[in-house]
Amino acid sequence: MEIKTLKQFADQINNTVPARRKLAHTHLAGKGTDKEALAVLKQTIDAINDIPRNGNKLRLQLEQSGEIMETEANYEIDELNKDFYFFREGEKQFINYLAGIHEDFDDQLIEGLRFLNGIEITNFITDRDGTVNNYCARYNTSVQSAYNAIFLSHFSYTVKNAVLVTSAPLKNKGVTDISVFPDNTFILAGSKGREYMDLHGNEGNFPINQQQQEILNTLSEKLHDLIQQPDYAIFFRIGSGLQIKFGQITIARQDINNTITKDQSEHFLEKIRSIVKEVDPQDQHLRIEDTGLDIEITLTTPLDGSKGVKDYDKGDGISFLNDSLSLELEKGNNLVCGDTESDIPMLEKCMEINPQTKAIFVTTDNELINSVSHICPNSIFVNTPDILITLLNQKAKEKL
Numbered sequence: 001m002e003i004k005t006l007k008q009f010a011d012q013i014n015n016t017v018p019a020r021r022k023l024a025h026t027h028l029a030g031k032g033t034d035k036e037a038l039a040v041l042k043q044t045i046d047a048i049n050d051i052p053r054n055g056n057k058l059r060l061q062l063e064q065s066g067e068i069m070e071t072e073a074n075y076e077i078d079e080l081n082k083d084f085y086f087f088r089e090g091e092k093q094f095i096n097y098l099a100g101i102h103e104d105f106d107d108q109l110i111e112g113l114r115f116l117n118g119i120e121i122t123n124f125i126t127d128r129d130g131t132v133n134n135y136c137a138r139y140n141t142s143v144q145s146a147y148n149a150i151f152l153s154h155f156s157y158t159v160k161n162a163v164l165v166t167s168a169p170l171k172n173k174g175v176t177d178i179s180v181f182p183d184n185t186f187i188l189a190g191s192k193g194r195e196y197m198d199l200h201g202n203e204g205n206f207p208i209n210q211q212q213q214e215i216l217n218t219l220s221e222k223l224h225d226l227i228q229q230p231d232y233a234i235f236f237r238i239g240s241g242l243q244i245k246f247g248q249i250t251i252a253r254q255d256i257n258n259t260i261t262k263d264q265s266e267h268f269l270e271k272i273r274s275i276v277k278e279v280d281p282q283d284q285h286l287r288i289e290d291t292g293l294d295i296e297i298t299l300t301t302p303l304d305g306s307k308g309v310k311d312y313d314k315g316d317g318i319s320f321l322n323d324s325l326s327l328e329l330e331k332g333n334n335l336v337c338g339d340t341e342s343d344i345p346m347l348e349k350c351m352e353i354n355p356q357t358k359a360i361f362v363t364t365d366n367e368l369i370n371s372v373s374h375i376c377p378n379s380i381f382v383n384t385p386d387i388l389i390t391l392l393n394q395k396a397k398e399k400l
């Protein structure tokens with residue numbers, strides 16, 4: 001297996017999904033390590049090691065233009081190595097390894113166990129990226145690690161409902177495609193909770209009116225066509241890539257490594273604006289928000305008349321999920337986990353529904369720490385997703 005292009009790289013990473021699923025399933029079923037699946041991970045690690053580099057950046061070709069681009073792939077590489085280590089050395093050694101690479105690991109783990117001591121969590125509501133999953137610079141290849149699925153599954157067995165709420169889409173290169181959880185562990189909710197898949201594989205979504213859905217469909221076709229063109233193919237491969245969500249489309253115009261030149265990125269933004277104008281000439285249905293990295297195109301809320309008075313947020317997602325899945329968030333002790341401002345509405349909604357809610361946020365940002373503590377006095381903070389998932393795993397082990 002030789003990796004020359006960015007597409008081959010993404011394909012190889014995505015090909016680890018079945019192997020990682022198998023590893024997680026087999027381990028959780030108490031049947032040890034699936035040797036064949038582990039060999040797939042090893043082959044992938046070896047193939048990535050053979051890619052030419054400049055410092056810690058991989059040099060890969062863009063398949064459409066043949067142009068070489070340099071890209072960091074820390075998440076993909078680190079997580080593969082961690083998975084390999086986990087299955088070769090076992091859980092205990094692996095946790096020691098995590099303690100060695102993360103500052104304050106042991107202290108925060110002990111503080112976390114104390115925080116959860118004597119409490120049975122009823123509902124576990126969590127964000128994905130940066131919270132229970134290490135942050136990946138590229139959405140397309142942010143495949144969940146098997147060790148991560150194992151730790152989180154252990155915790156899911158001890159709660160009534162475990163719900164993962166992400167802003168990424170549910171399907172079609174969505175959270176269901178990059179997750180390696182066994183069935184019957186997590187309810188997966190995409191597009192900020194607007195669409196979900198329950199433990200039995202049933203899907204549901206927050207209704208969108210038909211006319212608006214058609215406009216969004218036309219737009220997504222046009223964007224798919226656009227990124228087939230050599231000049232624009234790169235935008236599919238960087239940062240958030242192209243994500244067709246429920247009621248929203250995200251397309252990257254830059255990534256955190258500034259892979260794209262400023263001019264090229266501005267030009268792309270104008271190109272997107274003109275395409276949006278084509279499908280919605282009167283600016284009635286779509287609203288564009290530009291974060292500098294991502295262009296978010298959202299449907300305006302049909303009822304409010306004036307455009308975009310309120311965006312659908314994860315708090316709306318929680319209300320919708322609570323009603324449609326009968327989570328009964330009003331009962332018991334709930335734990336909410338997040339890592340950014342966009343998770344705040346989810347915490348607020350959970351507090352409103354049930355003041356017994358506790359929070360663990362993965363952040364060192366003082367402003368965020370203040371707002372979380374203000375909304376939810378019963379909260380603690382950890383530095384990295386690895387600490388949080390190890391904490392949840394340890395907590396589960398006490399009970400199981």
Ligand SMILES: [Mg+2]
Nearest residue numbers: 127129130339
């Ligand atoms: Mg996040």
